[in-house]
Amino acid sequence: MDMSLRKNTPLSGPLAGITFGRSLAVPLAVVALGVLAPWLVSAYELNLLARFLAMALLAMGLVLVWGQGGVLSLGQGVFFGLGGYAIAMHMKLAALADGDLPDFMVWSGLDALPWWWVPFKSPLVAILGVVLVPGALAALFSWAVFRRRVGGVYFALITQALALAFATLLISQQPSTGGFNGLTDFQTVMGVDLGTPAAVHGLYWLTLALVVGVFVALRALMASRYGLLLRAIRDGENRIRFLGYDPTPFKVVAFTIGAVLAGLAGALFTLHAGVVSPALVGVVPSIEMVIWVAVGGRNSLAGAIAGTLAVNLAKDGVSSAFPDLWLYALGLVFVLVVTLLPGGLAGLVTDAGAAGWGKRLKTLIIGEAK
Amino acid sequence: ADTVKVGVLQSLTGTMAISEVTVKNAEILAIDEINASGGVLGKKVEAVVEDGGSDPAIFAQKATKLVQDGGVVTVFGGWTSASRKAMLPVFQKLKSLLWYPVQFEGNECSPNIMYSGAQPNQQILPALQWAVEKGYKSYFLIGSDYVFPRTANLILKKHIDADKLKVAGEEYVPLGGTDFSAVIAKVQAAKPDIIFSTLNGDSNVSFFKQMAAAGLPSAKLPVMSFSIGEQEAVAMGPSLVEGSYAAWNYFQSLDGAANKKFVAAYQAKFGAGAAVTDPMVHGYVDVYAWKAAVEKAGSFDPEKVRAAAVALDYLDTAMGKVKFAANQSLVQTGYIGQLDPTGQFKIIWQSKGTIDPDPYDPLVFPGKKCPAS
């Protein structure tokens, strides 16, 4: 009895989700390709890949928050931005002689560094800030909302307002944030010249390593009891309460992890892109982040990575050649994925998913079959 | 090969597409014309068009793509200062050259950028000079909430103070903002003589409509705009903004054969009614200036082209006689126009001759310099 119980249950170990053997060959090959990428693709393509991998960190966070926790966040851009600004502030300061101010402060009429900029002179504070600032804000915000048992669509809409408010705030506080322009023109980070190939490759590998590490860690987390409870809360939050669990901290933890990953993603993205600006944090970019995950599969970490790469590569390729078409395509992809393929690309991969897809396609063409 | 590639990098999607597509059109028009007349240094010019997506990070990404992977010798593009700021490090690092066509807030002087759009002292300050000459004493500053309006107003305030005139108020609304009820209430309370507006795009429509509804049409309370061109005026319905003022370095209604020829060529390609605006002309002029510089240098090398460009003599362009100064900004004339019912501007004032560009206003940024000569 006990033996049969343990088979195929998520409770049987940290790596229960991963079936060893043949199926490990594929991920290993993918990672190996990733490691060798600097020699396989052009410098520009490597930079693209690096950015998109950074974004994939955020996407994996959304799998936890949205897929597993059922909490749709339309405000991930905020945390992405916080991480990006934290590292960017440091790089702005690091490039200055003592007592100098960043250029935009000067021409905004500021004559002293705002107090909250000062700690970011320290690289350690900046790195901690990348994870702690988004994490703390997310924890506080989500706790305030979840503890009052506001969730679902309401939460999604409030996070959307958060994205709007954050972007507006950044823009309107130009003297201390760089406003609409954001922060740009970075030379060095932690004393390393960002322009050298070694720095570029090193940052790329760091990003790749983080993607792999976060993938494994989240996988273990989703297989843990925490993951089970998170899914249980998604299913019936009140029921869980009457089994003696307080759903709030579980959701807050998921949301905070999602935010920390977004912050990390934002910081790495900023390093790769050389700029962080409000255009990355507002309502529209935040929704696009959800698209990556929807396309890839909201319950699949690998799907989230694939979705992020696929959507962004398509955007890079299609939007210049067919700018009008791109928006139609993006809209259409979203509609089709959500209606026909709720499991995303990942859902297509599994056999059941493929069968379901066929069926849904049939329903779409022939009509209702409920 | 007998072609040379240049990049055209504007937002084709997103909020800025509306403006930037027209600049792209003008740039492509110039490139086509150049090819039709034999190219540059015997080579056909091939335009590689990329979409900046109204996102500075994408501008940086695409600039890298163009220069590093695309093999372009120079890039024409950008509109928002945010996009320029994001591209600047890319051009510096890759030692390439960007031609930037839009009026901006100054405070920047990179050897890798050719700034053809107006510096503050070529657009904002001439407008103030005109207003002072007209006898306006009390100024209300309204802008969209981003860098250009805030910096422009910073400069204006210093100069208004220095002239012992009055700043009646200063208000910002978020980009794309549509509700001006509170701002208008504050205007009504402050009773200024004139409004200086750095509002961008759609917000202008809301602003003028709600001003008119509140009993303050332009006829009653004049408005000087720094971001309304012919295209915006037509779209807003010229009767709405009729009588209001704008300051630019080019108006479609300018005299001169070069302008007639440019407008005709543009309308032949993009429709008889197509409006032509200041940034479009700057984009168009940039391409010709690049050609002239390349030919003078006898090379496509960005460093040599830059050196040649600032050494060129006055070019006769649609916007009159212009040339690049030593600080890589354009020497040009400032005009004030008043909107007529057809959406065209009647030119009512112009600066005495051309104005040398000055990125750093001496009142606001004493000590910083990037001289024109």
Add this chain to the structure above:
Amino acid sequence: MAEWPLIAGQIFNGFSVASLYVLAALGLALSFGLMRVINMAHGEMLMLGGYLAYLTLQVVPGPLGILVAMPVAFLGAAAVGAVLETTLIKRLSARPLDTLLATWGVSLILQQAARNIFGAIGVDVRAPQWLSHAYTVQSGLLEGLTIPATRLFILAVAFAVMGALSLLLARTRIGLLVRAVNQDRGMAAAAGINVRAVDLSVFCLGTGIAGLAGVVLALLGPVTPNVGQSYVVPAFLVVVLGGLGSLKGTAIASLIVGLFSALVQILVDVSLAQVLLLLFVIGFIQFRPQGVVAVRSRALDA
């Protein structure tokens, strides 16, 4: 005191902004409260209303054009709503977060379509002569206070729509059927209610009202492909504050949001007012998490 006209003006502006939010949010509240559908393409229904007003005014210029435009926009937007509902929303029933995402895709497509059809830069809808004036207080404490006729008109439209809608829901069976379907679709069908017809009517009513709202918005601002976007986020906040799509809640929430924004703008600029509004909403749900109008239920997962 010189401040009085400004404060009184801002209170009036608060009501005026509230009337815009009511009109923008009512349709959302209907489809959300009654069908649990969050329609992210709602803003584009506003946009559609604006363009339809523009087209109507081309055909029927003159002072009454705007009055003709309102039914036209209502019906046009309702028709587009019908297409949206039958092709998309009905496939996603009971997946509210997914409808939210799918309709966002629709919103992208509609915006781009508007760009391709009408051009990116927008079109002009002008208030008729009879609305183009303002009432100004000539003397007394409030001397200088100006009340634009357009804003009074919009206020009147908002009241009329609210009134008509509450009458419709209270006096006809449709209100009852709609609530029944919302609470238990399967059972409603088994009780003889044509749930598809009910869904369709509610959704079309919601988008129709948005179309109507688009007409009056066009009197105050531009009609552009992305005009809807600037109203839709605050409209969502109104829905959140209002509590599960009750009409009364929507009205009160609009008023709260409108007055709050208008009054804080006496002290801060619009950007900061937007941020403070969000903080206010988060603060508000600490006290009334279910919104202004709460619905009680014994169901375990209500």
Add this chain to the structure above:
Amino acid sequence: MAEPLLTLTGAATSYGQSQVLWDIDLAVPAGGAVALIGRNGVGKTTLLKTIIGAQRLTAGRMTFQGCDVSALGPHQRARAGIGYVPQGRHIFPHLTVRENLETGLSALAGRGGGAMKAGVPDHIFDLFPKLAQIINRKGGVLSGGEQQQLAIGRALAGQPSLLLLDEPTEGIQPSVVQQIEDALRRIRADLGVTVLIVEQYLDFAWSFADSYRVMQRGRIIRAGSTREETAAEVAHLVNI
């Protein structure tokens, strides 16, 4: 005998991939009362859902009053005269008792305009006097027993010729069980309504229905008359 009011021939249905009903043949004579019995999970509820149209037939067909209704949706079947009282009190929680009853009137659509305007028929309050007392309370706050009476009342408001009842006395206080049983008898006698009832308690099934069907694992394994066999004789089929 006349043609049956309801027939199912070779009916089958499934939830997603898993089939739940196999090859069901069932005929319910007009004016009759048929009891459907069987252990938990054998598919009784599913069968009723299939009859009202909430579950689609994957095989076989169904006729009602001589017409093939296999392709009709639930609301059309309700309008044709099938009333449904589901298991587990599916009343509308945010509607008042009155409004809940009024939703039942929807089944009258297309059956003469007057009936719907006339409102909730009085005989419902005769059958369930409690409902009149709590007429303005929200369905969601009622006690279980109150909800069950409401659910039956709502089905009757549509004046069905066939009433499907899924364990109607589950969770009801004994005296009300009596009332419900009495009410059901009166519904049959006075209104001539045909009844198909799912019931786990054989005593009640036998005292109320004329015939029974035993279900096991998604099939009807036995049919018979409650007048000719005793409950004890079939009990072993239900209680294993």
Add this chain to the structure above:
Amino acid sequence: MNAQAPASHIGTTAPASNLLLAVDGVTVDFDGFKALNGFSLTLDRGTLRVLIGPNGAGKSTLCDTIIGRVRATSGRVIFKGQDITHLPEHEIVRRGICRKFQTPGVLPGLSVLDNLMIAARRDRRWWSSFRHGVAAEEKARVADILETIGLADRAAAPAGQLAHGEKQWLEIGMVVATRADLLLLDEPTAGMGPAETSQTAALIRRLVGQHTVLVIDHDMSFLEQLDARVTVMHQGQFLKEGSVAAIRADADVAAVYLGRAKENTHHG
């Protein structure tokens, strides 16, 4: 006046050693309607109590109040000598009360096994959820319960796919799995056949002693099998208390609850 135990017996300072739960003069007012009206009740450790009363008497509301889903307008709920009236739901549950709802409340998307595992977990604090191992004791108990409720072969099935009766069993299993000191079973046999009902009665009798159990049901034959003290409530108030036999014979109870048919063998 209806309090069957004087309120003075109940206090936070000196709990009677055997007293587990005391509901002390609780009133629940829903916009003027008093679902509970000064109701009091005490339960000793290890005992079984049956609560009956007409539909709408307030039985479920009592459970709701004890578990924190509905808040008392006045009065207190004392559990193990401590006032739990205003604790959050999960805190109340952690102190050792678990409740089965009248309509089954299982987690539909999770497997039967996971439903039970979540219920069986002793340490329900969020920070201890990050580990993977499951205590052998919990695993054994769940396996045991799966057998008892007859769902062993459906352990991997999503709970949402169970038939109504199976869900009832699962929920009973979940309640038992929590090992709460006090189990509140609101109509545990609704939807069960006679055979399952008997099994349930047997299960409950086995639970008594280790647990304190409060059973609400309308099935008199089931209550007879339980053979416990019966409390009757009516209109939110205490009506009677006594053995099953005494209650069946009581005229007041017959009038408000049982009705005329005392001979009825199934539900009443």
